[in-house]
Amino acid sequence: MKSNILLLVISLIISLLLGEVLLRVLGYDPAFVNPLNSFHQSDPELGWLGVPDFSARFQKPKFDAQVTANQQGFRKKISSVTPDPEAKTIFFLGDSFTWGWGANNGELFTDRLQTGLGPDYRIENYGVNAYGSAQELLLFKRLLQAGNVPDSLFIMLYSNDFSDNLDRKHLSRPYYAVADGTPVLKNIPVADPIGGWAKNLRRNSYLLTFLSYWINYYQTTRDNQALQAEVINTQRPQPTLSDNSYAVMRHVLKHFKSLCDEYEVRLNVVYIAGAADFASGAPYRQAVSHISASLGIAFVDLTPEFTASPAKYHFAEDEHWNANGHELAAKILRAHIEPR
Numbered sequence: 045m046k047s048n049i050l051l052l053v054i055s056l057i058i059s060l061l062l063g064e065v066l067l068r069v070l071g072y073d074p075a076f077v078n079p080l081n082s083f084h085q086s087d088p089e090l091g092w093l094g095v096p097d098f099s100a101r102f103q104k105p106k107f108d109a110q111v112t113a114n115q116q117g118f119r120k121k122i123s124s125v126t127p128d129p130e131a132k133t134i135f136f137l138g139d140s141f142t143w144g145w146g147a148n149n150g151e152l153f154t155d156r157l158q159t160g161l162g163p164d165y166r167i168e169n170y171g172v173n174a175y176g177s178a179q180e181l182l183l184f185k186r187l188l189q190a191g192n193v194p195d196s197l198f199i200m201l202y203s204n205d206f207s208d209n210l211d212r213k214h215l216s217r218p219y220y221a222v223a224d225g226t227p228v229l230k231n232i233p234v235a236d237p238i239g240g241w242a243k244n245l246r247r248n249s250y251l252l253t254f255l256s257y258w259i260n261y262y263q264t265t266r267d268n269q270a271l272q273a274e275v276i277n278t279q280r281p282q283p284t285l286s287d288n289s290y291a292v293m294r295h296v297l298k299h300f301k302s303l304c305d306e307y308e309v310r311l312n313v314v315y316i317a318g319a320a321d322f323a324s325g326a327p328y329r330q331a332v333s334h335i336s337a338s339l340g341i342a343f344v345d346l347t348p349e350f351t352a353s354p355a356k357y358h359f360a361e362d363e364h365w366n367a368n369g370h371e372l373a374a375k376i377l378r379a380h381i382e383p384r
Contacts, residue, residue, distance in 0.1 A: 077104055079145070079173050083111055086237030090182050091217035093117045093172060106359045107146040107366070119143060119169050122150035123158040127166035134381065135168050135187070137180040138200030139208075141316050142171025145364040153365075156374035161381060168194070176208025177201060177296045178220055178229070184300065188307060196310040198344075198377070199300060203318050203328040206289040209296065220295070222288040227295040294335045301339050310342070312380065317347035318363050322354050344380050346373060 076082035079102055084092040094117030102111045114120040136142055136154055144152040154169040161167065170183060180199065187193075211219050215236040220227040297313065304311040313336045315329050329347055336343040349372060350357055357369035365373065 076100055076102055079111075081238055083113065084173065084238065086216075086234070086239045088233035088237070089218070090179055090186070091234050092238050102146065104146065104362070106362055109146050109148045111144070112149050119152060119171065120149055121155055121158060121167070121169065123155050125159050125163055127158070128163045131164055131166040132196070133166045133168065133194040134196045134198065135170055135194040136198045136200060137184060138171040139175045139202060139205070140173045141202060141365060142169060142200045143173045144171065145173065146359055146362070147365070147367065147370055151367045151370055153370040153374040153377065156371060157378060157381070160374060160378055165381070171200070174208075176211065176217065177205045177293065178209045179217060181296050181299055182218065184303065188303065193307050194309055196312065196381070197300075197304060198312045198314055200314045200316055201332055202316045203320060206293055206328060209292045210289060220292045222291055225291065227292045290331055293331065294339075297335055297341060298339055301341055312342045312344055314344040314377070315346060317350045319354075321347055322351050344377065346376055349376055
């Protein structure tokens, strides 16, 4: 009996090794549908950061993109322009929109900005998938402490930043709790870091990547269909902002403003429109506009241009920008960067 079990285990190991070798010989390019655990690694303070020099396919039903990180783990810039040594430096912070969900390197709006603005500007993309603005504030502090001080900073905000800042269900990230009206940062170091030996093994195994891709593909397709049915439900009550979510967002942006004033950085807040903004005039955009005005922060609203034709600029069944969306965002932002 024991010999049969041992033989079965040995046969399984040999089969797995043969499958691994076969996929590598055939030139299989690993593809992932879960970018958080595939393209990122845990960070005790920030929650997670990109894996340095990691390159793989990010594939879903509506796109197939090659994602490549630089030495710091952020999206590697691809542009025909090389900035001059004295170029003005502009940082972009944000979540999956800035990270470039579904977009190839070179298609990102930051890549297009670098090419369009020319060598007088140095565009740096510090977008991290699934970040909330609270995490972006911590990342900005880290960059400043390392001596990376830009001339201008653009914070890219999306409606889910309000909930991400309060996300205490997923303890892989720091979050804010509100006590007596005062936001208090919690969960540093993070209690439940992403990754682990199993995900690292999968990332480095072509066979496990291949198998998990197809399992996740069908799971994601099913989940997306359920999510889409919820998104297009016109009978859903119009969302409203809680006092806590508004207070935390104002707290975060106020700290951004304070840091930028201290380091003489020009601060800009950019609002990215989503399906709720196109359909019902959701309160997120108005809240960001109001907070920015009250703090004296320059506000850039992408909503009007994107509302004209949402289907043209977003992936089908996905609110993220396609290549057209990145191109339009670059065009709008360029007008706010170049001197008039």
